Amino acid sequence: MKRLMTKEKGKRLFLLGNEAIVRGALEAGLDFATTYPGTPSSEIGNTFYEIGKEAKVYFEFSTNEKVATEVAAAASACGLRAMTFMKHVGLNVASDAFMTVAYTGVRGGFVVVSADDPGCHSSQNEQDNRYYARLANVPMLEPANAQEAKDMVLAAFGMSEQIEMPVLVRTTTRLNHVRGAVDTGELGPQRGKGHFEKDPKRFVTIPAHARIGHVKLLERMAKALEISEKSQFNRVIDMGGSEYGIITSGVSHNYVADVMAAAGIKGRILKLGMTWPLPETMISKFIKPYDKIIIAEEGEPLLENAVMALAKEANPKIAVYGKRSGHFSVLGEYDPDVLKAAFSKITGRNLMPGNVHKPEIQLPPRPPSLCPGCPHRSTYYAAKRALKQNFKDAIFSSDIGCYTLGIQDPLNTADFLLCMGSSVDAAGGFSKATDQPVLAFLGDSTFFHSGIPGVVNAVYNRHRFVYTILDNRTTAMTGHQPNPGMGTDGRGNPAPIVSVEGIVKGCGVDFVRTVDPSDIKAMQKAYEDALAHDKLAVIVAKRECVLLEVRSRKKAGNFLTWQINQEECKKCQTCIKTWGCPAIYLAEDGTVHINEGICNGCGICAKVCPFKAIHENKEARK
Amino acid sequence: MTRIVVVGVGGQGVLFASKVLSEAALAEGKNAVMSEVHGMAQRGGVVMCNICVGCIESSLVGNAEADIIFAFEPMEAYRALPKANKNTRFVTNTSPVVPVVVSIGKQKYPDIEAMFAEIKTLTPKLTAVDADALAMQAGSYVTANSVLLGALAGTPECPVSKEKLVEALKNSVPPKTVEINLKAFELGLEFARHH
Numbered sequence: 001m002k003r004l005m006t007k008e009k010g011k012r013l014f015l016l017g018n019e020a021i022v023r024g025a026l027e028a029g030l031d032f033a034t035t036y037p038g039t040p041s042s043e044i045g046n047t048f049y050e051i052g053k054e055a056k057v058y059f060e061f062s063t064n065e066k067v068a069t070e071v072a073a074a075a076s077a078c079g080l081r082a083m084t085f086m087k088h089v090g091l092n093v094a095s096d097a098f099m100t101v102a103y104t105g106v107r108g109g110f111v112v113v114s115a116d117d118p119g120c121h122s123s124q125n126e127q128d129n130r131y132y133a134r135l136a137n138v139p140m141l142e143p144a145n146a147q148e149a150k151d152m153v154l155a156a157f158g159m160s161e162q163i164e165m166p167v168l169v170r171t172t173t174r175l176n177h178v179r180g181a182v183d184t185g186e187l188g189p190q191r192g193k194g195h196f197e198k199d200p201k202r203f204v205t206i207p208a209h210a211r212i213g214h215v216k217l218l219e220r221m222a223k224a225l226e227i228s229e230k231s232q233f234n235r236v237i238d239m240g241g242s243e244y245g246i247i248t249s250g251v252s253h254n255y256v257a258d259v260m261a262a263a264g265i266k267g268r269i270l271k272l273g274m275t276w277p278l279p280e281t282m283i284s285k286f287i288k289p290y291d292k293i294i295i296a297e298e299g300e301p302l303l304e305n306a307v308m309a310l311a312k313e314a315n316p317k318i319a320v321y322g323k324r325s326g327h328f329s330v331l332g333e334y335d336p337d338v339l340k341a342a343f344s345k346i347t348g349r350n351l352m353p354g355n356v357h358k359p360e361i362q363l364p365p366r367p368p369s370l371c372p373g374c375p376h377r378s379t380y381y382a383a384k385r386a387l388k389q390n391f392k393d394a395i396f397s398s399d400i401g402c403y404t405l406g407i408q409d410p411l412n413t414a415d416f417l418l419c420m421g422s423s424v425d426a427a428g429g430f431s432k433a434t435d436q437p438v439l440a441f442l443g444d445s446t447f448f449h450s451g452i453p454g455v456v457n458a459v460y461n462r463h464r465f466v467y468t469i470l471d472n473r474t475t476a477m478t479g480h481q482p483n484p485g486m487g488t489d490g491r492g493n494p495a496p497i498v499s500v501e502g503i504v505k506g507c508g509v510d511f512v513r514t515v516d517p518s519d520i521k522a523m524q525k526a527y528e529d530a531l532a533h534d535k536l537a538v539i540v541a542k543r544e545c546v547l548l549e550v551r552s553r554k555k556a557g558n559f560l561t562w563q564i565n566q567e568e569c570k571k572c573q574t575c576i577k578t579w580g581c582p583a584i585y586l587a588e589d590g591t592v593h594i595n596e597g598i599c600n601g602c603g604i605c606a607k608v609c610p611f612k613a614i615h616e617n618k619e620a621r622k
Numbered sequence: 623m624t625r626i627v628v629v630g631v632g633g634q635g636v637l638f639a640s641k642v643l644s645e646a647a648l649a650e651g652k653n654a655v656m657s658e659v660h661g662m663a664q665r666g667g668v669v670m671c672n673i674c675v676g677c678i679e680s681s682l683v684g685n686a687e688a689d690i691i692f693a694f695e696p697m698e699a700y701r702a703l704p705k706a707n708k709n710t711r712f713v714t715n716t717s718p719v720v721p722v723v724v725s726i727g728k729q730k731y732p733d734i735e736a737m738f739a740e741i742k743t744l745t746p747k748l749t750a751v752d753a754d755a756l757a758m759q760a761g762s763y764v765t766a767n768s769v770l771l772g773a774l775a776g777t778p779e780c781p782v783s784k785e786k787l788v789e790a791l792k793n794s795v796p797p798k799t800v801e802i803n804l805k806a807f808e809l810g811l812e813f814a815r816h817h
């Protein structure tokens with residue numbers, strides 16, 4: 001990570017897209033960075049966590065994306081260069097602030113990075129956040145590779161300050177998680193501390209001021225349009241001929257360029273990097289000489305719609321090949337095959353590989369699952385035991401995090417999920433709408449993110465359900481970032497611990513029980529009591545994420561794995577059918593074994609086994 | 623230009639080996655673009671990385687485009703078959719990682735020999751190494767990805783030299799484990815050269 005801070009100019013680094021974003025910000029002299037972790041943006045924050053102190057960047061993991069945006073907006077209003085970054089759905093959370101910071105404008109450069117996820121690699125939807133640039137009317141840049149990620153973030157800061165607007169840098173998974181060569185520029189000078197010069201007419205958005213703010217916004221965006229028309233990021237690439245005009249942006253460009261080069265398709269590509277405001281004059285000029293224009297953009301037909309509108313004047317007879325014509329889909333992530341299929345249809349040439357081998361053997365799926373030794377498994381197991389025959393009817397209101405994986409066999413403990421924090425809010429709805437048992441589950445970091453208003457709501461409106469905070473002492477799914485309950489901040493400094501129990505008690509919950517889920521009996525008892533409670537009952541299932549715990553156990557030299565004694569094992573398969581640890585497997589001869597290569601040594605299977613056939617393997621793993 | 627598809631299961635070190643391979647290509651003065659998988663899929667799910675060595679812009683490999691399929695798990699090697707063509711080199715581990723649907727007895731793990739036989743109907747270039755066994759021989763099961771990198775280095779299709787790979791590997795593993803990782807690498811290399 002340290003190499004990211006190199007003072008050397010012109011050095012070639014092999015960087016993850018997210019690291020390139022950090023480098024771009026450092027070259028811009030970034031002072032202030034905030035985030036809430038979310039894939040595919042997480043490594044931006046992880047990088048600042050590692051280098052923030054040394055790079056003299058103030059960095060924090062904020063409790064959620066709205067908070068992160070407001071914290072950074074304040075820093076910008078004090079004249080500092082600030083950046084906030086989040087996954088695409090995080091911008092939904094931050095949108096309230098994002099919309100209005102466009103009205104107030106900014107002082108120090110303010111860059112907002114949205115990491116979209118076409119194809120839902122690790123998300124609940126594949127919304128296209130290019131809409132947000134239009135909705136808020138904020139300038140937007142879309143990098144196509146790691147080098148551009150660095151260059152565009154750097155340019156975004158300059159533009160932001162020049163026109164006093166926040167700038168949206170819209171990325172996608174395939175940009176965030178690409179690794180490629182990046183040539184460094186100079187590190188920018190930082191400002192350190194800022195000073196807030198009062199200007200209530202600008203920064204206090206009462207209606208009278210907001211109306212003026214909207215006028216100013218339009219004035220600033222007129223300047224942004226001038227920049228867009230001349231931007232080096234909007235450029236024409238000649239592919240040797242003039243048969244086809246192609247307009248593209250983001251990573252789609254890469255597939256277009258490769259497929260055209262490989263197939264010898266002649267044309268010119270208008271590669272758009274600054275995509276809001278759109279360089280309409282440039283686009284009109286580009287489409288003028290063509291009979292056919294191809295629009296290759298992942299997601300919604302935004303460029304396509306704009307081109308259709310511009311073509312009415314610029315070139316009414318032009319044929320537009322895009323989503324409306326059925327050549328491209330709004331669904332999923334693009335790849336070379338998507339582009340080959342589209343170009344095949346458009347050109348009438350078969351560009352598809354002829355010899356794609358279709359596997360004959362049906363393969364078992366391999367979905368992600370809770371890790372061996374994961375404390376969430378114990379919690380779910382205990383809740384199911386407590387519910388007994390009511391399990392079938394009980395509603396498990398789940399949330400965003402590793403624990404969503406409770407959906408898999410044999411646990412089946414996820415029935416409903418919308419977004420971060422929906423577990424507790426929806427549980428309240430279920431409890432009023434039905435007479436079914438209702439249980440909500442969410443993690444500690446998600447609790448701080450958006451799990452608190454639901455507690456207040458449930459107490460106030462007398463909702464009755466069991467709310468479990470799966471406190472595994474980290475933000476596990478996104479890569480173990482610290483959160484307010486852990487005692488460490490975003491720069492690795494000791495921090496006050498915010499108490500989960502204190503918060504729920506403060507909201508007026510009278511049933512709050514903290515249990516270590518590895519104590520299955522105590523956990524089951526907690527659920528029995530909580531289910532019998534006539535109001536909201538809170539259980540804090542507190543045990544460190546097994547991936548972290550294993551590290552410390554190995555360090556301390558007390559790491560052991562477990563084995564099944566084949567003579568004692570009655571092959572009842574209780575461990576397989578109810579516990580479902582990936583380390584336990586059924587052999588073809590009907591015997592049951594533990595794969596000690598992946599066993600994390602939690603030993604809870606020994607408690608689950610009705611015949612006490614599972615024992616420690618005293619010979620520690622090599 | 624060489625297009626490589628690296629596949630395996632979350633936790634096997636697919637990302638690590640892909641990075642070593644790409645860093646080695648870059649150190650050799652070749653351009654490399656790599657596409658990674660992070661987040662939820664890493665929890666025991668299928669992990670696929672794409673590496674393009676040479677001058678292209680895409681970081682993803684299309685169907686039948688892979689020059690090398692580099693697999694950490696035999697079933698995942700087979701699952702990647704649509705990416706292969708008749709010239710593709712397969713380098714795969716033979717030790718299975720059983721998915722949960724199999725470990726709980728709901729489905730069966732496919733016959734490994736049958737999967738390899740079908741791969742061979744498409745391409746004769748199959749290097750199948752028991753990386754887990756060789757890793758234990760080197761000193762620790764965690765060096766299986768070094769065995770596999772060594773096996774890859776032992777094939778004529780590998781786009782980077784053995785020297786650069788060893789250098790990149792040395793720079794990437796914890797200093798204490800350099801020795802056993804290099805031993806594992808050599809074991810993989812020897813195996814590939816003789817099979």
